[in-house]
Structures are given as C-alpha cells and as structure tokens.
Amino acid sequence: MNQPVSKTRALLYILPLLVLIGIAAAHFWLRPLLDPTPQDQQSLTAAEGCLLGVEACRVDLPGGWVSIRGPEQILPMRDFDLILESNLPLQGDEVSYVMPGMDMGMNRFALQHQGNHWVAPSALAMCMSGRLDWVAQVRFSYGGQAYEVSVPLLMTRP
Structure with a gap:
C-alpha cells in the first residue's frame, strides 16, 4: 500500500526537475533564434x-x-x-x-x-x-x- 504513495511522491520531485531542465534546454537552443544578432557585429x-x-x-x-x-x-x-x-x-x-x-x-x-x-x-x-x-x-x-x-x-x- 505504501508503494503507490512513494511513486507519487517521487513523481512530485522529479516532474519539476524535468520541467526546469526543459526550460534551460529550450533557452539554450532557442535563444539564438530569438536574438539572431551576430557575435562579431x-x-x-x-x-x-x-x-x-x-x-x-x-x-x-x-x-x-x-x-x-x-x-x-x-x-x-x-x-x-x-x-x-x-x-x-x-x-x-x-x-x-x-x-x-x-x-x-x-x-x-x-x-x-x-x-x-x-x-x-x-x-x-x-x-x-x-x-x-x-x-x-x-x-x-x-x-x-x-x-x-x-x-x-x-x-x-x-
């Protein structure tokens, strides 16, 4: 009976971490598209x-x-x-x-x-x-x- 509760609790910790990693990755890869000014400008x-x-x-x-x-x-x-x-x-x-x-x-x-x-x-x-x-x-x-x-x-x- 404790198994489902611990899986839910683990998801509550892992899900926000995955969201933060996704936001950081999107910022890293999409930033050049949003601000395409060349670095040697x-x-x-x-x-x-x-x-x-x-x-x-x-x-x-x-x-x-x-x-x-x-x-x-x-x-x-x-x-x-x-x-x-x-x-x-x-x-x-x-x-x-x-x-x-x-x-x-x-x-x-x-x-x-x-x-x-x-x-x-x-x-x-x-x-x-x-x-x-x-x-x-x-x-x-x-x-x-x-x-x-x-x-x-x-x-x-x-």
Missing part, C-alpha cells in the same frame, strides 16, 4: 547631435558612408519609412527600435531593398509615460562584416 554610434525625425544621420565606414533618415515628423501609431542609403554595396538586415530604460516590447522591422537604398516600413507606439525618445538600431552588413548603428530618434507629440 561591430557597433557604431551616429555623430553627436544627430537626431532622426530632425535630420539624416551619417556614419563613415571604410571606403564609404551610410546615411540613415526618416520623415521630418515621426508620429506615434503612424506608419513611417526609415531609409538607409550608402555609396557601398550593403546588405540590409533590420531595424530595431528601443526606448532606453523602458520595455516597449519587440519593435523589429526588416529592411527591404528598393532601387539604390533600403527601406524599413515602421510604426512605433506611444509610451504611456509620455516619453517620445527612442533609439533606432540599424543592422546591415558590408564586406563580410556585420554592423549595428544606433541612432537617436525623437517622435513628435500628436
């Missing part, structure tokens, strides 16, 4: 004073330049295009928008090749605190090197 910052929604931002690379621009006004919950231009043969990847110190969820948009530039059709939410400051993290590659350029972005109050 070179991070760049736009020039001091550059602010999307006000002006285009230019970054120099070996042998050329990259310009990132948006519309003159970026409004919350309204579609806009972020445009990546260069005199180099880039391979566009994506644009992620983050708000420093605030979790605004995942805001990733693919860069689409259009003629001689790349476009990321985008839209951003209004922060409940009223903040309008974002950072656009533009990812692309050139010459076998992955790059990420961080550019400040200021939305216009509706």
Whole structure:
C-alpha cells in the first residue's frame, strides 16, 4: 500500500526537475533564434547631435558612408519609412527600435531593398509615460562584416 504513495511522491520531485531542465534546454537552443544578432557585429554610434525625425544621420565606414533618415515628423501609431542609403554595396538586415530604460516590447522591422537604398516600413507606439525618445538600431552588413548603428530618434507629440 505504501508503494503507490512513494511513486507519487517521487513523481512530485522529479516532474519539476524535468520541467526546469526543459526550460534551460529550450533557452539554450532557442535563444539564438530569438536574438539572431551576430557575435562579431561591430557597433557604431551616429555623430553627436544627430537626431532622426530632425535630420539624416551619417556614419563613415571604410571606403564609404551610410546615411540613415526618416520623415521630418515621426508620429506615434503612424506608419513611417526609415531609409538607409550608402555609396557601398550593403546588405540590409533590420531595424530595431528601443526606448532606453523602458520595455516597449519587440519593435523589429526588416529592411527591404528598393532601387539604390533600403527601406524599413515602421510604426512605433506611444509610451504611456509620455516619453517620445527612442533609439533606432540599424543592422546591415558590408564586406563580410556585420554592423549595428544606433541612432537617436525623437517622435513628435500628436
């Protein structure tokens, strides 16, 4: 009669352990799929004073330049295009928008090749605190090197 009770008790100890092992394994194998940024990515910052929604931002690379621009006004919950231009043969990847110190969820948009530039059709939410400051993290590659350029972005109050 004690046998079923001890098997049940053993299951109560083993089952949570198996769940924890499964979560750890899933995190280990699925994490690269959730955050696919290359480990050898070179991070760049736009020039001091550059602010999307006000002006285009230019970054120099070996042998050329990259310009990132948006519309003159970026409004919350309204579609806009972020445009990546260069005199180099880039391979566009994506644009992620983050708000420093605030979790605004995942805001990733693919860069689409259009003629001689790349476009990321985008839209951003209004922060409940009223903040309008974002950072656009533009990812692309050139010459076998992955790059990420961080550019400040200021939305216009509706």
